[in-house]
Amino acid sequence: MLEAMKTGSRRLAGSFTRTLFISTSRRTELKDVTAEIQATVNESGCSEGVCHLYVPHTTAGVLINEGDDPAVAHDIEATLDRLIPHRGDYAHAEGNSDSHIKTSLIGSSETVWIENGQLALGRWQSIFLADFDGPRRRELRVKIVPDLPASSC
Amino acid sequence: MLEAMKTGSRRLAGSFTRTLFISTSRRTELKDVTAEIQATVNESGCSEGVCHLYVPHTTAGVLINEGDDPAVAHDIEATLDRLIPHRGDYAHAEGNSDSHIKTSLIGSSETVWIENGQLALGRWQSIFLADFDGPRRRELRVKIVPDLPASSC
Amino acid sequence: MLEAMKTGSRRLAGSFTRTLFISTSRRTELKDVTAEIQATVNESGCSEGVCHLYVPHTTAGVLINEGDDPAVAHDIEATLDRLIPHRGDYAHAEGNSDSHIKTSLIGSSETVWIENGQLALGRWQSIFLADFDGPRRRELRVKIVPDLPASSC
DSSP: OOOEEEETTEEEEOOEEEEEEEEOOSSSEEEEOHHHHHHHHHHHTOSSEEEEEEOOOSSEEEEEEEOSSHHHHHHHHHHHHHHSOSSSSOSOTTSOHHHHHHHHHHOSEEEEEEETTEEOOOTTEEEEEEESSOSOEEEEEEEEEEOOOOOOO | OOOEEEETTEEEEOOEEEEEEEEOOSSSEEEEOHHHHHHHHHHHTOSSEEEEEEOOOSSEEEEEEEOSSHHHHHHHHHHHHHHSOSSSSOSOTTSOHHHHHHHHHHOSEEEEEEETTEEOOOTTEEEEEEESSOSOEEEEEEEEEEOOOOOOO | OOOEEEETTEEEEOOEEEEEEEEOOSSSEEEEOHHHHHHHHHHHTOSSEEEEEEOOOSSEEEEEEEOSSHHHHHHHHHHHHHHSOSSSSOSOTTSOHHHHHHHHHHOSEEEEEEETTEEOOOTTEEEEEEESSOSOEEEEEEEEEEOOOOOOO
16 A cells, blocks of 8 residues: 655655566567556555556567457557568577567557546556567566645645 | 645645547548647646646557658658558458557657646657547547655755 | 755655757667666655656657667667668658657657666666667756655654
8 A cells, every 4th residue: 555644634645666477478469467557556545646657678568559359469469570570680699689679669668547546548448568579477567656635725 | 727735835736637639630640739738738837747648549649759840740640551551461350450550659658748837848849649540539638747846945 | 966845754855857968970879878867866866756758859769678789779770770761752851751750659758767766677678869860969858756755654
């Protein structure tokens, strides 16, 4: 739970940080982690605030897109593999240059906000850990910064 | 206006959230929404802080680039359509897989900051709602988090 | 150093903003700026908080990826140049449409957080100013927002 700081008659809550561990099962895989992140929001006790997401890897990132029809994630994966093939004329000797490039395009962070204790996602949005060099056990870091309480004092 | 919280002799301002509604007129369209967002900053009364932008859709995102010469937005639109064609070998049956993929690449959020009541954009920067499955009426959410006041007390 | 605001028996620190100037030497260049940003965190005196990064240009952005083997940055640069060639059928007359498009894909902002006074990057992560129309002298803006202190009061 968020720890609180008392000021006058109100409490200011500090931030809340949690690292989630996510296992993937394919080389290129968008894994829906919305439920895990919402569980973290619940655990934090935050009602209104900002939820920062951060992936501390260089061959996996985070993105937000449709989670309802799994064909969408499939098409995103396949198109990235078509544009940036696994095998190619790359300088990096570890055989995963494509994974680094895909991660650079998708990005390592996202910022969502929290309203009434819920991730304020759109109707069709899910949050995905995007692994481009799986299968692996990945970290997704969550930092929740509660809003200052608005008041009419 | 931002509501304030009194603490000692100073006031802490809470956050300010607003949803903007943006209409697009083409399938792939970068629409300059800088003026609408600045108007929201004005309405908030925030002088110094962070402005989070969020698009709650899965076929539209938000990006920052040149707004002075409309040819730049045209070239961004055309290049995305070339790299990720509307028609292709996609699994998702709704005919807009390309829109989901473009949105994943452009991203759903941006974070800008506010200085002296103005969006602290670069000289040539504008903020665009990037619709990839228009024409539609889209939402762009704005959340303004004022800085805590610095003081020498 | 962050200026503090006293409230009850605790101090709230305001935010800290700094503009870094980064010189690049090639047209497409990922330049590692991690050390400069860490130095800014040190200067701020922030121990726990959020570090927002922002590039106020339309032909340069910011990304996070591997800094250990320079071949990775090379492969990211070369692949972006392959997908979005310098010369092409572009409408913008200044000859740098590719630079604007690459910047749109990579993005203008990143959000990292600060733990124990250090940028909380992953083991292999570095932060790069990504210039797509160099060589130039570029700005990278850093805004540090300290967490509210958690307490058990």
